[in-house]
Amino acid sequence: MELAITLLITLAIASVIGTVLQQNQPYTDYLIKFGPFWFEVFESVGLYDVYSAPWFLVILTLLVISTAICVTRHTPSMLKDMRNLRTQVQRKSLASMKHNEQWASADAPATLAANFQQQLKDEGFRTRLTDRNGALLVSAMRGGINRLGYLLTHIAIVVICVGGLMDGNLPLKLAEWRGQIQIETRDLPLSQIPQESRLAVGKQAFRGSVSIPEGRSSEVVFLPMRDGYLVQALPFRIELEEFRIEHYDNGQPKSFESDLVIHDPELDEPLRQTIAVNHPLVHKGYAIYQASFADGGSILQVEAWPFDHRAGDPVMLDTKVFDNRDMRWGDRQYRLEMTNFRLFNINPDPTDEEPRRVRNYGPSIGFILRSHTGEATEYENYMFPIEREGRRFYLSGVRGSPSENFSYLHLPADANDGVEGFMEYLARLRDRELVGEIAQMMTRDALADLPEPDANLEESLQQTLMTLVGMFVRGGFDEVREFVENSLPEIERQTLAPAYLGMLREMLARVYFAGVEGHELDNTDNQNIFFLQDAVDAIGSLPRYHSPVFLMLHDYEHIQASGLQIARAPGQFIVYFGSVMLMAGLFILFYLPQRRLWVWLDAEGTGSRVLLAGMTNRNPRDFDGFFDEIQQLLKPDKREL
Numbered sequence: 001m002e003l004a005i006t007l008l009i010t011l012a013i014a015s016v017i018g019t020v021l022q023q024n025q026p027y028t029d030y031l032i033k034f035g036p037f038w039f040e041v042f043e044s045v046g047l048y049d050v051y052s053a054p055w056f057l058v059i060l061t062l063l064v065i066s067t068a069i070c071v072t073r074h075t076p077s078m079l080k081d082m083r084n085l086r087t088q089v090q091r092k093s094l095a096s097m098k099h100n101e102q103w104a105s106a107d108a109p110a111t112l113a114a115n116f117q118q119q120l121k122d123e124g125f126r127t128r129l130t131d132r133n134g135a136l137l138v139s140a141m142r143g144g145i146n147r148l149g150y151l152l153t154h155i156a157i158v159v160i161c162v163g164g165l166m167d168g169n170l171p172l173k174l175a176e177w178r179g180q181i182q183i184e185t186r187d188l189p190l191s192q193i194p195q196e197s198r199l200a201v202g203k204q205a206f207r208g209s210v211s212i213p214e215g216r217s218s219e220v221v222f223l224p225m226r227d228g229y230l231v232q233a234l235p236f237r238i239e240l241e242e243f244r245i246e247h248y249d250n251g252q253p254k255s256f257e258s259d260l261v262i263h264d265p266e267l268d269e270p271l272r273q274t275i276a277v278n279h280p281l282v283h284k285g286y287a288i289y290q291a292s293f294a295d296g297g298s299i300l301q302v303e304a305w306p307f308d309h310r311a312g313d314p315v316m317l318d319t320k321v322f323d324n325r326d327m328r329w330g331d332r333q334y335r336l337e338m339t340n341f342r343l344f345n346i347n348p349d350p351t352d353e354e355p356r357r358v359r360n361y362g363p364s365i366g367f368i369l370r371s372h373t374g375e376a377t378e379y380e381n382y383m384f385p386i387e388r389e390g391r392r393f394y395l396s397g398v399r400g401s402p403s404e405n406f407s408y409l410h411l412p413a414d415a416n417d418g419v420e421g422f423m424e425y426l427a428r429l430r431d432r433e434l435v436g437e438i439a440q441m442m443t444r445d446a447l448a449d450l451p452e453p454d455a456n457l458e459e460s461l462q463q464t465l466m467t468l469v470g471m472f473v474r475g476g477f478d479e480v481r482e483f484v485e486n487s488l489p490e491i492e493r494q495t496l497a498p499a500y501l502g503m504l505r506e507m508l509a510r511v512y513f514a515g516v517e518g519h520e521l522d523n524t525d526n527q528n529i530f531f532l533q534d535a536v537d538a539i540g541s542l543p544r545y546h547s548p549v550f551l552m553l554h555d556y557e558h559i560q561a562s563g564l565q566i567a568r569a570p571g572q573f574i575v576y577f578g579s580v581m582l583m584a585g586l587f588i589l590f591y592l593p594q595r596r597l598w599v600w601l602d603a604e605g606t607g608s609r610v611l612l613a614g615m616t617n618r619n620p621r622d623f624d625g626f627f628d629e630i631q632q633l634l635k636p637d638k639r640e641l
Contacts, residue, residue: 004070007063008157011056018050024207027227032403048226052169060168064161071154078147085139087130091600094613099627101612103635109136109601109608116599119633125597138599146594146617152585159578166571167205185228190220199223199232206232207567212240213296213559217263221566234566235284236264241272243562245293252346252358256293258562289565295321296561298341300365305419305550306330307542309427316554329548333372340366343558345382361386361395365553369546377546380406383553385413391530394419394552398545409545412534415527419552425535428511429473432466438510439465442503468504469511476540480504508536593618597630610635 030048031039046053094100105112113136117127125140175181184197199206208221217239223230238260245256257276262283264271273281281288302317304327311330319325324337345361363383370376380397392413397406414421428434443462447454471479484497512532593616600611612634616623 001070004063004066007059007066010059011063014050014053014056014059017047021047021050023051024049024224026224028402043226051164051167052173054173057165057168057170057173060161060164064158064165067154067157067161071151071158075151078151082144082147085126085128085141086596086598087128087137087139089137089139089598091132091135091611094598094600094611097613097615099614099623101631101635103610104604104607105610105635106607108606109603112601112608112610113138113599116634120597123630123633132600134603136601138597138601140597140599141594143592143594145588146592149585149588149590149592152581153589154585156578156582156585159581160575163571163574163578166574167569169205171204172199172206181230183225183228183230190231193231197228197230199230201233201235203570205569205571207565207569208232209291209563209565210238211294211296211561211563212238213561214240214243216240216296217261221564234286236262236286238262238288238564239270240562243293243560245560247344253293256290256562258290258564260288285568285570287567287569289567290562291565292563294561294563295341296559297321298559299557300338300341300553301555302365303552303554305423305552307423307426307548307550308430309423310430311548314423317551321559327549332548334548335370337368337370338365339368339378341556341558342366363553363556365551367551378402379547379551381551381553383556385417391534392417393534394550396545396550398547400546407544409538409541410534411538411550412531414531419550421531422535422538425512426473426539428514429469429508429539432470434514435466435469435507435511436462438514439463439469439507442507442510464500465503465507468500469507472504472508473539474543476543477501478540478543505536508532590618593623595623595626599634 025048027039027043027048030042034042042048046055050056095102107115113129116138117129117140120127120138120140123142125142126144127138127140130137130139172181176183180196181199182194182196184193206221206223208223210218210221212218217237219234219237221232221234223232239262241259241261243256243258246254248254255276257274259274260272260281262271262273262281264283271283275281275288275290277290280290297320299318299320302319303314304317305314306312306329308330311332319336319338321338321341324335327334327336342364345364346358347361361382361384364380365383366378366380368376368378378399378401382395385392385394388410393410394413396409396411398409399406411419411422413419439462442465443458446461447458467483468480471483475482480501481497484500485493488496509532512535513528595614595616597612597614600613602609602611612631614623614627614630616626
């Protein structure tokens with residue numbers, strides 16, 4: 001009993017963990033959530049797949065063995081006790097019971113025995129009359145089925161545990177321990193996954209997922225296993241004819257459903273059915289659930305704008321989601337991995353410090369730029385410009401790892417809602433000849449009030465202006481500040497640093513207005529002033545953008561995919577049966593107590609001396625009142641002894 005209770009408590013705690021902690025997720029998700037230390041601790045004890053962990057299966061097996069032995073040992077005595085009216089009790093034992101009462105009656109023992117038997121039978125008792133050396137003993141029992149409750153609850157535990165073992169992938173664990181299967185950790189096309197990572201159609205339990213684009217089909221499902229996956233074959237093919245999704249007015253998903261076609265060689269014709277959330281399709285013991293939706297390989301037309309015009313002109317790329325290609329911008333080699341397309345983006349404004357009312361920001365693309373060293377940076381670019389404080393910007397989110405939040409680059413949109421104006425300004429800043437001419441003009445204007453020309457001072461100032469612009473384009477204001485701090489004496493830094501930054505800002509403005517047709521440097525031109533400020537801020541952020549190019553979504557053909565979860569649980573109905581058995585057993589145990597009564601009759605002259613005793617195995621307080629009622633029933637005209 002102590003062992004069984006300990007095992008049950010352990011399983012209960014493990015089940016709570018398995019319910020609270022989402023199971024069988026990618027290891028990267030757990031690593032982000034818990035950090036490296038606790039990730040390894042939880043992984044070592046198998047908390048990411050509790051119900052298939054070796055220690056969980058061992059405890060389950062021990063509980064089955066322990067409970068089965070207990071039931072086997074006690075079933076004969078329990079069955080015997082259900083029928084046994086205990087006619088071998090002694091009068092002394094009855095008199096010592098907590099519930100007993102004695103009285104005298106004028107009727108003969110035989111008459112009283114017959115009356116008592118009938119009255120107890122009317123109350124639902126089974127009775128038996130026994131002659132005990134001249135005395136008569138009436139033994140009665142009600143609720144003998146209570147012992148059946150004990151058997152049902154213990155057998156139910158065995159049945160539930162057996163069902164759990166059947167669905168616990170124990171054969172899969174054994175096959176893995178023997179080296180017959182190997183978990184695949186690489187991101188490979190289905191055709192390249194080795195045979196050691198594939199599972200044939202069988203009777204084993206599993207729960208996996210698969211994403212099927214519209215018009216495509218699948219005969220396999222992917223099972224998440226620790227830091228990788230296995231491929232489970234299906235005995236039929238699932239085709240997605242159409243995926244539909246409904247949205248609320250603000251663009252949030254309202255409902256989604258899939259039109260599936262099951263192609264099974266054993267069917268005369270394909271099985272067609274629409275599934276939705278909480279409305280699965282069950283075929284041959286395989287339950288197919290509508291779990292999610294994703295992009296199914298949307299066809300994209302993307303315009304690539306190099307930030308350095310010397311790397312080439314803008315080009316139009318025809319690509320699609322999940323497509324990878326090697327790209328070169330200037331002398332820099334990258335691998336472009338298109339990861340996602342979203343038609344709707346319902347989010348609070350990411351540029352606001354506090355969450356505001358959500359709105360739809362329109363389509364966006366997600367992609368990764370991977371350098372030749374393998375370093376990856378993730379991006380999220382929006383198709384349409386957004387408005388902020390009366391100006392329009394193209395947003396591009398960037399982050400170095402999935403554990404980080406996106407930081408956003410704001411490229412100001414020009415008068416035509418494009419990025420040409422920004423790119424042209426950036427190209428002018430990189431044009432050494434143009435910057436040199438503007439620096440020379442600014443130098444002459446600054447030194448015009450000198451009484452005599454100073455060629456050395458003019459050349460030094462011009463070179464400083466060009467150096468400041470070059471540093472800004474290369475490293476933003478951070479590099480300029482670092483230059484000022486490292487090159488100026490500390491005693492002069494406080495007065496000269498603002499002068500350097502002021503000269504830089506005027507140079508940036510002169511370069512900008514040099515490209516604005518028909519405009520001179522005019523502080524009243526708000527439209528160009530704001531664009532200049534936003535462009536300078538964007539250029540200052542480019543060093544942290546870690547990309548030589550800006551990708552703008554130009555056009556798309558949206559292809560959706562339905563995320564299906566497929567499960568097979570051969571032990572499911574065994575667990576259900578065991579649960580029903582457990583509830584029935586508990587009901588019998590708690591609400592149908594076993595109650596026993598004995599009436600001992602001794603002859604006393606022409607009358608009788610009566611001893612009434614009783615006991616119960618549950619709810620003794622309720623039995624107090626019940627025993628009083630039985631006394632009133634059996635001795636209405638008693639004479640106390």
